[in-house]
Amino acid sequence: MTPDPQLAARIEALERSRSSRPAPGPSTGRRRRHAARKSRIAALFLSIVTTGSLSVAFFFMEAGAQSQAAFAALPEPITPGRATSVVVPPVDAARSSRGAGPGRGESLTATPVRVEAFNGRRVDTRFGPLQVQVQVRAGTGELVDVAVVAFPDGDPTSRRINARSLPRLRSEALAAQSSRIDTISGATYTSRGYEASLQSAIDAVRAAGRQGGVAL
Amino acid sequence: MTDLWWFLSRATGIVATILAVAALAWGFFFSSRNTGTRLRPAWWLDLHNWLGGLALVFTAAHLLTVLVDRGSGIGVIQILVPNTAPARTWPMTWGVIATYLFAVVVFTSWPRRRFTKPVWRVLHLTSVVGVVLAGLHAYQAGSDARLLATRIGLLVATAVGTYALGLRLFGSRRRAASR
Numbered sequence: 001m002t003p004d005p006q007l008a009a010r011i012e013a014l015e016r017s018r019s020s021r022p023a024p025g026p027s028t029g030r031r032r033r034h035a036a037r038k039s040r041i042a043a044l045f046l047s048i049v050t051t052g053s054l055s056v057a058f059f060f061m062e063a064g065a066q067s068q069a070a071f072a073a074l075p076e077p078i079t080p081g082r083a084t085s086v087v088v089p090p091v092d093a094a095r096s097s098r099g100a101g102p103g104r105g106e107s108l109t110a111t112p113v114r115v116e117a118f119n120g121r122r123v124d125t126r127f128g129p130l131q132v133q134v135q136v137r138a139g140t141g142e143l144v145d146v147a148v149v150a151f152p153d154g155d156p157t158s159r160r161i162n163a164r165s166l167p168r169l170r171s172e173a174l175a176a177q178s179s180r181i182d183t184i185s186g187a188t189y190t191s192r193g194y195e196a197s198l199q200s201a202i203d204a205v206r207a208a209g210r211q212g213g214v215a216l
Numbered sequence: 217m218t219d220l221w222w223f224l225s226r227a228t229g230i231v232a233t234i235l236a237v238a239a240l241a242w243g244f245f246f247s248s249r250n251t252g253t254r255l256r257p258a259w260w261l262d263l264h265n266w267l268g269g270l271a272l273v274f275t276a277a278h279l280l281t282v283l284v285d286r287g288s289g290i291g292v293i294q295i296l297v298p299n300t301a302p303a304r305t306w307p308m309t310w311g312v313i314a315t316y317l318f319a320v321v322v323f324t325s326w327p328r329r330r331f332t333k334p335v336w337r338v339l340h341l342t343s344v345v346g347v348v349l350a351g352l353h354a355y356q357a358g359s360d361a362r363l364l365a366t367r368i369g370l371l372v373a374t375a376v377g378t379y380a381l382g383l384r385l386f387g388s389r390r391r392a393a394s395r
């Protein structure tokens with residue numbers, strides 16, 4: 001070791017703290033000297049690259065949740081309490097992450113089914129009310145579809161989050177044929193509200209004596 | 217592709233937060249003389265200045281993209297006046313205050329000599345509050361806040377900031393001696 005670098009550093013620091021003018025940095029006026037020139041360039045470069053990569057990552061994360069299309073895939077709520085004929089849309093529950101077999105609704109694809117609707121409780125989530133409606137096959141009580149009567153849509157961010165999560169929650173409910181569904185990451189409040197409202201709707205089905213096909 | 221602005225607003229917000237935390241850490245490392253021997257203190261200070269400036273630049277980019285993003289529900293008023301956002305009002309207020317504090321800190325650091333040292337230091341140290349508020353804003357307002365990765369990131373940022381603050385407050389007897 002040649003001259004003690006630590007000492008040198010201390011002296012330099014000391015000098016700076018004594019002088020009324022800070023040595024480096026933009027405030028030195030004409031004599032600009034950037035002690036960390038290369039690191040500055042590296043920091044700028046890293047910041048820009050990170051911004052770009054994150055944006056691309058977000059693009060892939062949100063793909064498929066193109067808001068309006070996502071809501072359009074959800075069934076319309078129907079008048080509760082009386083049997084109505086609906087055409088059940090293809091159920092993608094069978095292909096859900098759980099890898100469960102074909103969902104019960106699967107075989108009903110494109111056939112008109114007579115269903116009865118039962119509304120769940122209106123659950124107040126942190127971002128607004130959430131209420132689902134179960135549509136069960138008249139007579140048997142088999143869970144055919146889950147519609148959403150109300151969800152937090154007062155602000156754009158909530159709408160986006162719900163566009164992403166509501167279709168997935170529906171698939172999960174149909175696959176599980178119950179309210180035992182996984183919380184969707186990034187949509188905890190929606191998931192919990194959905195689960196609670198769904199459970200109360202299923203309770204209503206049960207109370208009406210239609211528990212037949214619903215595995216509770 | 218209207219969502220592009222939304223993605224960019226989130227990305228710039230995250231990068232601005234990282235830069236602000238880094239600036240904070242570099243500032244405390246420098247002022248507590250905890251800069252090691254490999255790199256000169258001047259390097260730390262210079263990079264600190266740069267990181268602080270960049271944090272403000274990326275905050276500006278964040279605001280710009282939030283503004284252009286049709287879905288954000290944020291306009292010029294909501295950016296300038298605290299507590300005017302239609303949704304997530306308080307989280308947005310933290311962001312607004314953090315922005316003002318960063319602006320004060322950066323723009324008082326160029327004409328630094330115009331301020332007496334104690335005044336400058338008090339102004340400069342408000343940046344600590346700014347960083348905390350920015351973190352709170354990110355945690356409460358972000359679409360990604362409930363992702364595990366975001367939480368871990370915020371935790372790491374908090375740890376780094378606290379460590380740097382700890383060094384500054386308790387870590388250095390030499391500092392007192394060197395005055």
Ligand code: HEM
Pocket residue numbers: 022025026236239240241243244246247248261264265266267268269271272318321322325326337340341343344347384
């Ligand atoms: C977000 C932006 C910034 C943050 C969070 C920040 C934070 C800090 C912190 C925490 C310190 C330590 C202060 C102390 O322990 O007493 C510090 C010191 C310092 N900062 Fe910043 N800063 C920022 C921006 C800037 C900018 C843009 C400049 C100059 C262009 C600057 C110049 C300095 C200087 C010269 C010191 C050393 C003060 C001393 O020890 O005497 N800072 N900064």
Ligand code: HEM
Pocket residue numbers: 157222225226227228229230231232233236275278279282288290294295296308311312313314315350353354357358359360361
């Ligand atoms: C006037 C001040 C500000 C406003 C109006 C504002 C607005 C917003 C909005 C609307 C979001 C939600 C974007 C979304 O995830 O959908 C957001 C998120 C965020 N903001 Fe800000 N912001 C401000 C200041 C800041 C500052 C100063 C920082 C940090 C230095 C910051 C960092 C972030 C971060 C990290 C996120 C989270 C992004 C994510 O979750 O992916 N913001 N901001």
